[in-house]
Structure formats: structure tokens, C-alpha cells
Amino acid sequence: MAALTGGCACGRVRYRLNEAPLFTYACHCTDCQRTTGSAFVIHSTVARQDFEIEGETRSVMLPTDSGAGYDIHFCANCSTYIWCIYHMRSDPVLIIRAGTFDDAAKIKPGAHIFTDSMQPWFRLPEDVPSFQAAFDRNLTWPVESLDKLAGLIARA
Numbered sequence: 001m002a003a004l005t006g007g008c009a010c011g012r013v014r015y016r017l018n019e020a021p022l023f024t025y026a027c028h029c030t031d032c033q034r035t036t037g038s039a040f041v042i043h044s045t046v047a048r049q050d051f052e053i054e055g056e057t058r059s060v061m062l063p064t065d066s067g068a069g070y071d072i073h074f075c076a077n078c079s080t081y082i083w084c085i086y087h088m089r090s091d092p093v094l095i096i097r098a099g100t101f102d103d104a105a106k107i108k109p110g111a112h113i114f115t116d117s118m119q120p121w122f123r124l125p126e127d128v129p130s131f132q133a134a135f136d137r138n139l140t141w142p143v144e145s146l147d148k149l150a151g152l153i154a155r156a
Helices: 030-036 143-155
Strands: 004-007 014-017 023-027 041-047 051-054 057-062 070-075 081-086 093-097
Touching: 030 041, 041 143, 051 081
Parallel strands: none
Antiparallel strands: 004 014, 014 051, 023 041, 041 093, 057 070, 070 081, 081 093
């Protein structure tokens, strides 16, 4: 895989992903709707070791329904939300907002989650698994991604 690149709206923050995302999903929860101002967000879970970023970012912690919260990281200049870390797990991964990839059309969700709060006018694709709440990654992610994550956790 060629490296994936991306960045913020003003161009002051750029990143490079040296390996393919572990998994990409569309989240329809009300928190994601609020922070995007849209019906859902597309998130790509990536290994922290594969993520390189240049430019100044800031972060803020926001609440989640789990109570654990998450840190969002955004450009210090234009405030484009680029990536986040969820606190409910300590896995060595982070979540990239897939819309910030330079070629976001290459990134397709492998699942739709929290569909119990999705907008009623949105129609889920029939060929992509969907879940009313979160998914069980052991049942949803590709085996290669699960194996890579297990190796990352073992080394952490």
C-alpha cells in the first residue's frame, strides 16, 4: 500500500499514514453528529506507530456515553478536527477523521455503528454490516487487522 496522506483545511497540519487503516467505520451516534454537524462521521482506526504528523495541533477532551471521554486533536489555526483517542481502551491506536485524507474517496466504511440514533432519512447500504450500538471488533475486523492489533498490544 502506498502511504495515505491528509491534513487540515488550511494546510498547516499534514499527516502521513504508512500502513493501511486497521478498520474504517461510519458512526451515527449523536456525539459524532454534533461534532461534525452532519448525519455521521467516517473514522479510520490506525496504529499510532504508523501515523506521522507535522504542524501544530491542539486538543480538548469531550465526554462520551461510556463516561471515559475522548481527546480530539485539531489544527491550531483552522480548527479542522483531524484525529482522536478514545479513553475507554488503552490500545496503541488512534482514530483519523477519514474526511481529512487527501483522497478520502478511497476510504470506505466496513461497518455502520450506533444506527439506533442515525437520521431517519439515511439509508444504510445493504452490503455493509450495521449495528445498533458498537460492534465487536473480534467479529467485525479483518483477521489481518486483529493480528496486527494483538502484536501492537503485546509490544506496548
